[in-house]
Amino acid sequence: MRRTLKRYLAAFVAVVVAAIWAFPVYWMINSSFLTPLTISGLTPTFVPFGGTLQNYRDVTTETPFFEALTMSLMVVAVTLAICLAFATLAAFAISRFRFKGRKTFVLTVILVQMLPAEAMFIAQFQMISGLGLLNSLAGVSIIYIAMVVPFTVWMLRGFVTGVPIELEEAAMVDGCTRMQAFRRITFPLIAPGLVASGVFAFIQVWNEFALASVLLTDDDVQTLPLWLRDIAQQSNLGAPEWGQIMAGSVLVAVPVIIFFIIVQGRMAQGLVGGAVKG
Amino acid sequence: MSIVTPPELETDIPEPAPEPGSTKPPRTRPRARRLPYVLTLPAVAALVIGLAYPMGWQIFNSMREYGLAQQFGAEAPWVWFANYTTLLSDTLFWTIVVRSLVFMAATALATMTLGILLALLMKAAPTWSRLVLQSALLLAWAMPIVAQMTVFSWLIDPRNGVLNYLLSLLPGVDMIGHNWLAEPLSFFFVASAIITWASVPFVAISVYAALTQVSDEVLEAAQLDGANARQTLIYIIMPIIRPVLIILLLLQFIWDLRVYAQIQLLQDFGPKGDDYDLLGTYIYGLGIGQGQFGLAASAAMIVLLITLLVSGWYVRELLREDAR
Numbered sequence: 001m002r003r004t005l006k007r008y009l010a011a012f013v014a015v016v017v018a019a020i021w022a023f024p025v026y027w028m029i030n031s032s033f034l035t036p037l038t039i040s041g042l043t044p045t046f047v048p049f050g051g052t053l054q055n056y057r058d059v060t061t062e063t064p065f066f067e068a069l070t071m072s073l074m075v076v077a078v079t080l081a082i083c084l085a086f087a088t089l090a091a092f093a094i095s096r097f098r099f100k101g102r103k104t105f106v107l108t109v110i111l112v113q114m115l116p117a118e119a120m121f122i123a124q125f126q127m128i129s130g131l132g133l134l135n136s137l138a139g140v141s142i143i144y145i146a147m148v149v150p151f152t153v154w155m156l157r158g159f160v161t162g163v164p165i166e167l168e169e170a171a172m173v174d175g176c177t178r179m180q181a182f183r184r185i186t187f188p189l190i191a192p193g194l195v196a197s198g199v200f201a202f203i204q205v206w207n208e209f210a211l212a213s214v215l216l217t218d219d220d221v222q223t224l225p226l227w228l229r230d231i232a233q234q235s236n237l238g239a240p241e242w243g244q245i246m247a248g249s250v251l252v253a254v255p256v257i258i259f260f261i262i263v264q265g266r267m268a269q270g271l272v273g274g275a276v277k278g
Numbered sequence: 279m280s281i282v283t284p285p286e287l288e289t290d291i292p293e294p295a296p297e298p299g300s301t302k303p304p305r306t307r308p309r310a311r312r313l314p315y316v317l318t319l320p321a322v323a324a325l326v327i328g329l330a331y332p333m334g335w336q337i338f339n340s341m342r343e344y345g346l347a348q349q350f351g352a353e354a355p356w357v358w359f360a361n362y363t364t365l366l367s368d369t370l371f372w373t374i375v376v377r378s379l380v381f382m383a384a385t386a387l388a389t390m391t392l393g394i395l396l397a398l399l400m401k402a403a404p405t406w407s408r409l410v411l412q413s414a415l416l417l418a419w420a421m422p423i424v425a426q427m428t429v430f431s432w433l434i435d436p437r438n439g440v441l442n443y444l445l446s447l448l449p450g451v452d453m454i455g456h457n458w459l460a461e462p463l464s465f466f467f468v469a470s471a472i473i474t475w476a477s478v479p480f481v482a483i484s485v486y487a488a489l490t491q492v493s494d495e496v497l498e499a500a501q502l503d504g505a506n507a508r509q510t511l512i513y514i515i516m517p518i519i520r521p522v523l524i525i526l527l528l529l530q531f532i533w534d535l536r537v538y539a540q541i542q543l544l545q546d547f548g549p550k551g552d553d554y555d556l557l558g559t560y561i562y563g564l565g566i567g568q569g570q571f572g573l574a575a576s577a578a579m580i581v582l583l584i585t586l587l588v589s590g591w592y593v594r595e596l597l598r599e600d601a602r
Contacts, residue, residue, distance in 0.1 A: 011407035014399055018407075018414035021475070025417045027440065028429045042454070044440045086320040093317035105318060107593070112329060114589035116536030118558035119582040122565035122574045123332035126339075146328020149321050178313065207422040209539040210558070214566060225424040232428050233546050242432050249425040260420035 028253070032056070032246040039243050055247035059231065065251070067220060068227035074137055075223055076205050079144040083152055083201055084194060086145070091156035092182055096165065109150045117210035125214045135218040143211055148201040155200065159193030160186060199263045203256055224252050336575045344572035354572070361576035370552060371560075371577070377466075378535065378557045379584075385470045385477075386530035390523070392474065393481025398511075400486045415479035423476075427543035430472045434458045459548025466554075469544055473537060481526050488522040489515065521599050528592040535585060538562065557581050 031039060033051030059065060094102055124143050125134075133139030163186045171181040209225040216222060222230065228248050235241040341358050348354040365371045396415070400408045421429070434441050442453040459465045492515055500510045516523075538558025545554055555563065561581065565574030 006402070007404055010399060010403040014403040014407040014411040017396065017399065018411040021411075021418050021479070022414035024426075024429045024433060024475070025421060027433060028425065031432065040438060042438070042443075044438070044443050082324075086324055089317040090321035093314040097314035097317075099311070099314040102314070105322070108325070110593060110596075111586075111589055112325065114532050114585060114592070115329070116532075116538070116558070116581065116585055118536055118538045118561055119578050119585060120329065120332055120336070121538075122561060122571060122578055123336035123339075124328070125566065126335060126571065127332045143328050145324045149324050153321055207424070209424055209543070213539075213542070214562075225422065228424050228428060229543060229546065232431070240432075240435070242435065242438070245428050246432060249428045253420070253422050253425040256422050257417065257420040261416060264416055264419075 025253075028246050028249050031242055032250045034243050036241065036243055040239070055243040056251070059244045059247045059251070063227065063231050063248075064219070064222070065227065065248075068222045068224050071137075071216075071221055072206060072223045075140055075144065076202055078137060078141045079148060079205050080198055080201050082141070083145050083148050084198055087149055087152035087156050087197070088187070088190075088194070090149075090153045091160050092186070094153070095157045095160040096168075096182075109153050112150045113154075121211055121214045124211065128215055135216055135221045137221075140212060140215045140223075143215060144205050144208065147208070147211070148204050152197045152201055155197040156190065156193055159190040163189045196263050199259050203259060206256060228252050336578055339572055340576035340579050342572055344570075344575070346569035349569060349571065357572070361572050362580075365573065365577055365580070374552075374555055374557055374560045375580070381466055381470060381537075381556060382531055382534040385473050385534040386527060388470065388474045389477045389481055389530050389534075390527055392478045393526070394485050394523070396478065396482035397485035397489055400482065401489050412483065415482055418475060419479035419483075421476065423539045424543060426472060426476055427540060427547070430468070431544070431547040434468060457548075459544065462553045465544065465548060469537070469540055472544075473534060473540060477530060477533065481530070484522065484526055485519065488519040492518050521595070524595055525592065525599075528588060528595065531588050532585065532592065535581075535588070 030046070030048050032055055033048035033053070034045055035052050035054065038045050090105075093099070094106055128134055128139040128143065131139065133142070167185050167189075168178075168181040171185050172178065176184065207225060208223070209229070212223050212226050213229075216226060219230075228245075231248050232240070232245050235245060339354070340361055341356060342348075342354040343357045343360075344354045396411070400411060403411070433439055436442065436455050436457045441458075442456055445451055445453040458468050496514060496518070497510060500514045505513065536558065537556060541554070541556050541559045542562070545559065548554070552560075557577070558581075561574050561577050564570050564577060
């Protein structure tokens with residue numbers, strides 16, 4: 001009896017905590033459908049009955065949303081393509097070969113992920129500026145590739161290790177070279193790993209703010225996070241257009257939330273997996 | 279939100295023994311020896327260009343006088359450690375270092391405490407309510423930083439924000455018009471609360487995963503020996519999941535030290551100035567804002583040193599876990 005009561009209590013607390021935690025996200029979506037008049041009222045509107053899509057229309061037409069979306073997609077595409085190619089090769093090397101410097105490379109890959117943007121961005125700004133690549137796709141991509149390669153290598157390494165080396169050896173017995181064996185046998189088998197690490201890289205690059213704010217200062221090369229900051233700042237000069245700002249936030253957040261939910265299982269696992277062994 | 283990696287640091291790949299009569303090429307062939315280097319070359323090159331070169335620039339120029347004049351081509355004279363001594367004898371710099379460390383510790387501890395409590399709650403709650411809680415946590419976890427900051431700025435908007443409205447519903451409280459970002463202490467409290475909100479999901483879900491791995495036999499044995507729930511938690515469960523907790527705590531330290539984006543964006547909505555800076559925004563102001571690149575480089579080197587100290591500890595914990 002006391003046990004069931006406790007479980008009911010736990011369920012109740014869990015639901016209340018869930019409501020509190022999800023509230024900001026709900027509030028973002030709710031507010032994005034409210035008219036400026038409703039939103040500036042002193043009493044908040046908790047459910048967007050009779051809502052409007054006007055905020056979405058305004059925020060996409062009155063601001064350079066599509067330019068920012070194009071820029072973000074280009075940065076993501078370039079970074080992902082190059083990062084996945086480089087990382088696959090490196091992951092193959094560290095999980096299939098023993099070579100001098102392998103351990104150093106692996107440790108570097110782990111440590112580099114801990115570097116905060118604030119410890120490097122002045123120097124990265126100087127380098128990109130020296131190359132004349134400020135406000136360019138190439139400049140920001142160079143920095144982003146270095147940012148996402150380490151964890152992609154690390155993640156893919158796990159997937160490559162999961163494919164038994166005997167499969168490759170069998171192919172080599174049949175006359176493949178090492179690289180052919182990798183390309184034809186192992187590479188197709190790590191496709192799920194490529195998708196998962198690609199999604200992680202996507203999320204990182206799509207959300208990145210600190211480096212973008214330093215490397216992309218012109219209005220016409222903004223990525224979406226910079227664009228969102230810009231509309232928030234501009235409308236902040238007068239009375240903030242919260243409806244539009246929330247519509248913009250939804251547009252930036254929704255792709256991430258969708259992708260995130262697809263790969264989250266792997267994420268929690270990847271971060272601490274194996275730390276407790278029975 | 280940031281992503282790190284699985285801590286199982288496998289040490290060496292067992293070399294498969296050459297089977298008798300196998301046609302496998304011997305590993306000593308020069309081509310095969312070169313192959314791993316050829317394969318890692320592109321990744322190494324990417325890291326050298328994007329990180330190592332700027333790092334070199336930073337070390338180099340943290341020891342030179344590098345201001346706006348140098349940015350436009352003037353000679354940058356060597357000053358060796360003058361930039362460092364300037365910074366280290368500047369009370370503002372020390373204030374900001376201490377403030378950042380206190381902010382880091384407070385936020386990380388709040389995150390860990392709440393995360394562990396929520397994990398225990400998930401363990402105690404029936405499955406359906408656990409799934410509801412997990413979904414809510416995932417939503418918060420998935421929010422991009424910029425969107426987090428816009429949403430919270432709207433929640434705490436002095437006039438129309440829902441927080442002040444709800445607080446004012448309490449009898450005798452009138453918070454309408456209260457600006458949460460005006461006072462530095464309140465500003466950092468808000469920043470810390472937002473970061474905690476965003477980081478608790480990862481901690482809660484990871485600790486919950488660790489809790490589910492504690493075997494039932496151990497818990498039963500504890501019960502048979504007469505341990506109550508509190509004793510079981512403190513003396514049995516906590517020691518078992520301790521390695522996970524330490525790794526999570528160190529990750530929180532590392533992440534809560536790099537909060538440039540959050541602080542910068544919160545300053546957009548509130549006041550600016552030294553009183554509202556942490557290390558990230560301070561370095562940005564020094565370098566990009568005032569063009570004092572030499573000083574900014576040496577400040578960045580100090581941040582790097584702090585990060586490396588914490589990360590070194592983190593990697594050591596990982597390696598120790600691996601050695602078990």
